[in-house]
Amino acid sequence: MASYKKISTGWQFRISYKKRDGTYGTKSGNNFRTKKAAEVAAHNLELELGKGLKLEAGKEPFVTYLKRWYRLYKESSLRYKTKASYNYSIDRATEFFGLTPIEDITEDDYQAFLVDFGTGKEVFKKPHAKETAAKIHTHLKSAFKKAVKQGIIIHNPAEDAKVVAGVAKKSEELKYLSLKDQELLRAVLTYKMRPNNPSRYICLLSLDTGLRISEVLGLTWDCVDFKNNMITVNKTWDYQNTKDFDKTKNPSSMRTIKVNALTLQRIVELKKYQEESNRQFKDLVFLTYQLLPPTDNAVNKTLKTYLKRAGIKTMITHHGLRHSHVSLLIHKGFDIQWISKRVGHENASTTINIYMHILDEMQQINDEKLELLAAEEFDNAKTMQNVLKLTDFVDSGKKIDPPQTPLNQRFKQV
Template sequence: MASYLKRGKTWQYTVNHYVDGERKPIVKGGFATKKEAQLAAHEVEMHLWKGQQVNTRDIPFSTYFDEWIELYKSGRHKTTYDRYRNSLARVQEYFKDISIRKITRTDYQRFLNEYGIGKSKETVRKLNSHIRSCIRDAIEDGYISVDFTRKAEFIASKSPKRSEDKHLSYEDSLRLYQLLISKMGSNTSTYLLILLGLVSGTRFGELVGLTFDSFDYENNVMRITHAWDYKTGAGFGPLKNSHSERTISIDKQVMLLCKPLVKASKKNPHGLLFYRPTATKVNTNNGANKVLKALLAKLEIEEITMHGLRHTHASVLLYKGANIHSVSKRLGHADIQTTLDHYAHVLKEMEQRDEEIAVKIYAG
């Protein structure tokens, strides 16, 4: 049982606690009312009853989140780390120096609702996933006992673009492929960059990080071993995850079209296939998207981005009957669940098609 003592104008609690038979009471003061002290003591007792660590340090939520990111996410891929830092900025902006102990589920839901104005539900969900991971550790560390992110609703005012609209159909991807092949006589390397994105499904950073030794003409494969920081031109960086280092088979026609650039890349400072003497050192994502937009407009196909080519590649493979484990490996996903989550709509289409096949197996 906890005991309470008024010291001047504030209240203090003392919770009896023993470690290896030795009494080590947990004492904390500074509460404006006895009721506040009782609630805080009860939270500590709940932690102890569950065998959890108890931490009486009063820390702002934004400070804990900042420390947590640096401890657990600083070693992740730069893009992932930057996304967590962006989530931290939203927390700092809204919660400021409010203690992590004082935030309720209602407070947190108001935060998400405000953040969701002008954004899609998926954007709100991503912010919540970052914060929820942090809060679970805050509970383990003994700062709080209740997960205020539990059962959070993702309310947003902007409708997200449907997954089905982010990629091209097989027929449209074939038309784009043929148009790109016809453009190979020009001096614009961006056409080849787009073509490689379409036939390999690699991320943009991986594409512009290709070097002359990424290509194995004897086995007709392309090796993904590193990425290039195309936003700042800072140089080579790590891949998104350990599964991203992979070898991808490429059709012979595209491999042969790469040869001139492969040969030329040996002469530039970094051996980059898509080298440019600019600040970023490579083709920019913005520039590639503009060229892709013009190509699709010529074909009268709805606009997608370079990342949409990755979705197109995966969706076409699945629709053509490729094994989802193989597709996941080819994309460099951390696990197959990521692939299942991203391409559930294609798998649903395949399921419907397979049902039709099953019905007709023995039909006359």
């Protein structure tokens, strides 16, 4: 049976339960606005106890549980960069909660953690951006959710928490090449290409596909379908840390896309060169003399060289080639859902949010096109009036029946 008590902060319930060792313990819940709410919570807890709720496990420090949860349920499926992000979250939780038992962390405690991380006024010595705080919140909330499901705690203290930011997110300028500049770059990249400079081939392929740098570097020859002019992205190359293959950014990044046949004809040159010079490693498409893919710095230096050679003033990095490709597709009227799948976004909303500026430009262009179309349609209507000999009927304003022909019986006055 549960007992109830009115305290200064609301209603409290307390129940007793039998532990695995045969002894008895108690569990309480506090801060309920009404006695009814406390009764509902107590009843739910008693039901869970009947199913084997592991209340003793709630004595374990939250960070200990967090590390085990990460190791068992997350680590094996994550990319290197994502692993680093989770470890950052674990370190921050350790810094704030210390050895606090998981069952003792209340909603107020967790919200205080988010506030302090965002503002940096107490435990954390500097404020943080909302994006960073939101990522940590996502990780910890997921861990608490698992603890609830496992019967270790009653409710998730992070469920209704609000992320707090003390640093404004830096606005990133979306840099991309105009359609004319893309033509100029393609011209200089393809002039006297030499397979001993794979960075030029990377820039050309990226301009025509919008692949991320890690996706391009991770391409192997079995991913290139020369017969059907297709490329499959099923892995990446970690050029910063492991110098080896890695998972794609997300499941949606695994895709097969159509590629310009002329671009693939250039890529064939690399395959022939590798076979003739016996320079092959892990079946990679792009290799340097060191038998490793070029670094992102090497690709960016090459790109900068050829942008200058083409007389292009807009200086972009490799990622700007991805933006340029999407810009081209949007301006040519390709469906946004199709574009989203082509570049490996999780959904079309991501594409829309990133390229909103370009979409707004296209909105203005389409509005102008609509006005021209309307004017053209009225001109066509006037021409049709002449063909149907409706000039007097329209211009005189008199109610004169037009000459009845099989065609103009279906026309009304314009």
